[in-house]
Amino acid sequence: MPGLFCAVVVACLTAAYGLLAREVINAINAGQDKQLTRLGLFILLLFVVKGVFAFAQTFLISDAMQKMARDLRNAAYTHIQSLPLRFFEDKRTGQLMSSVTLDVPTIQESLQATLIESITGPIIAVAAIILMFVMSWQMTLLVVLVVPLYVWIVQAAGKRMRVASRQIQERFQDVSDVLQETIAGVRVIKSFTAEEIESQRFREHSQEAHRAVMRSVRVRAALQPTIELISTTSFVLVLWFGGYLITSGHSGFSFGALAGFLVAVNQVGAAGKTIGNIKLTVRRVEAAAERLFKLLDTKSDLLEIPNPVVFDRCRGEVSFERVSFSYTDGTPVLQDVSFEVNPGEAVALVGPSGAGKTTVANLVPRFYDPTGGTVSVDGHDVRTVQIRSLRRNIGIVPQETLLFSGNIRDNIRYGRPEATEDEIRNAAIAAHAHIFISELPAGYDTPVGERGLTLSGGQRQRIAIARAILKNPRILILDEATSSLDTESETAVQDALVTLMKGRTTIMIAHRLSTIRNAGRILVLDGGRIVESGTHDDLLASGMMYARLYEMQFRKTDADDSEQGD
Structure with a gap:
């Protein structure tokens, strides 16, 4: 030297x-x-x-x-x-x-x-x-x-x-x-x-x-x-x-x-x-x-096997087989959960707080590994799939949208930095975001501020949906994507979600009735187990947990909708 x-x-x-x-x-x-x-x-x-x-x-x-x-x-x-x-x-x-x-x-x-x-x-x-x-x-x-x-x-x-x-x-x-x-x-x-x-x-x-x-x-x-x-x-x-x-x-x-x-x-x-x-x-x-090398020596518990399966474009079939899961404290969050979602099918997860809905959604992109059972995509245990290729096929729209510092364009193309202007604009149009973006002084060059706080909740959510549309995933996870929005914003976001869900396998963590009605099947979780499964009408007719949740959480929504219709 x-x-x-x-x-x-x-x-x-x-x-x-x-x-x-x-x-x-x-x-x-x-x-x-x-x-x-x-x-x-x-x-x-x-x-x-x-x-x-x-x-x-x-x-x-x-x-x-x-x-x-x-x-x-x-x-x-x-x-x-x-x-x-x-x-x-x-x-x-x-x-x-x-x-x-x-x-x-x-x-x-x-x-x-x-x-x-x-x-x-x-x-x-x-x-x-x-x-x-x-x-x-x-x-x-x-x-x-x-x-x-x-x-x-x-x-x-x-x-x-x-x-x-x-x-x-x-x-x-x-x-x-x-x-x-x-x-x-x-x-x-x-x-x-x-x-x-x-x-x-x-x-x-x-x-x-x-x-x-x-x-x-x-x-x-x-x-x-x-x-x-x-x-x-x-x-x-x-x-x-x-x-x-x-x-x-x-x-x-x-x-x-x-x-x-x-x-x-x-x-x-x-x-x-x-x-x-x-x-x-x-x-x-x-x-x-x-301290620094203690951090650098920390090993990930999500290990890839040699020569993993690499998805180019998966079909979107999701399967849970006797899945159990617990976090670091050892308390079981999921117990013996089994279900299948066919390609292009929309399934809603419903249940009280702490029932395990978000945990189910986190296991699909392999944010965690189950402590028991198997989570599969297209018949492949996700532990045998290359993590990057698996997550490339999955789009997530969370309840609280995080936008990164930069402008609107950068946030929409976050998952596809090479996207063209036409692709970005078409994604924004499909997400019902193009109009409000065009009305901003700088349009797509408008800075969003730290965590996107210069935009309203509905605007941030529609940008997140545009981001997911541009990524074009085969599997879509909606984690209570409209629960924190007002009625007007929810309507705009819901229209965008309908566009986003077309032809995609969708797992939605449901909170509002309007979201649940877009699902072909509803799974009701309680205490980490699936206690009911069926359509909205079938579950209402059964008079069990879903019906009780409906009475508690959704009747007021229907009443408000009726008043607005009158």
């Missing part, structure tokens, strides 16, 4: 200072003017060369560290995207964000600051100690006596720094959690006039982060003067003993040798401080790297 080579050159040139200092002092004492001139020019040249290599080492190593940080960020983000939904059930958003936004910069900045020093420090220290032995082995032994004390102090400080660094990461993760949560929930906070409560909560977490940082600052602040005291002690001992050798007429030891020896001692002391800082920084990096 060129940057490391430059660092070695800089260290070697720096290590020569003591030898040069000895020669300069000796030339002065001997009155050698020409030798002094040559030494002066040589020192000037040495500093020019050192400056060139110092610039190169800083630039090249910084570039390498920035690329490393970029690759780590990309790897962390890509890995997070590859993990299954089960992974996110017990993870806080701030925790994952801090791994990318806090841990990676900590590693990069710390390594960048210490990599050069970790090369130059030991080289300078070793070269200086060799020079000291050449000048006076007696004084060198005197200096070496303090090394064990120095090592013990650095080791103790390093252990405390690692604990402090881990606490810093955790406290700033808490700050990130609160910030993300309160920004996302700002409407709720304002509706309850809870701004001061949340501000106080943020201040408390921020103060905890401050305390954690100051604990690490105390360690570092105490280490520096301690090492300086040890270095100064060595310097004073050398000055005293060297002066004694000169005044006592010790042969072979001159003022120049003493000056060179003092410079070398000073370099060893500076290198010692540098190595101490490196030790503390390494402990800090260890805490950040531990």
Whole structure:
């Protein structure tokens, strides 16, 4: 690596200072003017060369560290995207964000600051100690006596720094959690006039982060003067003993040798401080790297078999055979669920909250694997199908539509970035979205804002439907796609859904009667089991759970529809 080579050159040139200092002092004492001139020019040249290599080492190593940080960020983000939904059930958003936004910069900045020093420090220290032995082995032994004390102090400080660094990461993760949560929930906070409560909560977490940082600052602040005291002690001992050798007429030891020896001692002391800082920084990096690589080492439980089935365009047949499922706590959500959906058939899932409707929908695109039984598409167990090709054939319109930052066009073609303008427009027309899009000042170039909040719920939902139409899936999953809309918006979205469902296998999690009536068959779930199956009229006539749900949830809708008709 060129940057490391430059660092070695800089260290070697720096290590020569003591030898040069000895020669300069000796030339002065001997009155050698020409030798002094040559030494002066040589020192000037040495500093020019050192400056060139110092610039190169800083630039090249910084570039390498920035690329490393970029690759780590990309790897962390890509890995997070590859993990299954089960992974996110017990993870806080701030925790994952801090791994990318806090841990990676900590590693990069710390390594960048210490990599050069970790090369130059030991080289300078070793070269200086060799020079000291050449000048006076007696004084060198005197200096070496303090090394064990120095090592013990650095080791103790390093252990405390690692604990402090881990606490810093955790406290700033808490700050990130609160910030993300309160920004996302700002409407709720304002509706309850809870701004001061949340501000106080943020201040408390921020103060905890401050305390954690100051604990690490105390360690570092105490280490520096301690090492300086040890270095100064060595310097004073050398000055005293060297002066004694000169005044006592010790042969072979001159003022120049003493000056060179003092410079070398000073370099060893500076290198010692540098190595101490490196030790503390390494402990800090260890805490950040531990969290980051724990994330990167997390394995997905949705594994593909070798040579999986690859769907080009599936028929759309969906089958559940004695399927059971439970989340991480082990509580069964689905128990012995079996049903089939023929290609092009529309099936509605109905039941009370917690009955397992959304879980059924999540098993089809293999967001989770069942804990028992088999989920099949076109006769193939989804665990034997390439995940990417399976999900390419499935379109999902959720209850709460998420639009990404960008414009309307980008959001419609999210599943097909290569789509043409005509295809985008035709999808919007089919989704009953083209008219309102055309009325916007910038049309399809209109920014939707974060999560699409500049648009109404009905408009966001129709864009989501246009997105699904453009994807042209064989299997469609509607997760209560109209339940949060007003009557006018629901009518527009319902018309768009009718277009979307034509010729596609559809599994709809039903909430409103108007949606259920579009289904050819209705499955009623309760307690994770299918308790009824049939058409709307058949289930009403049975007088069982569906009829009770109808009475509770849907009669008011029929009454409202009748009043509007009158």
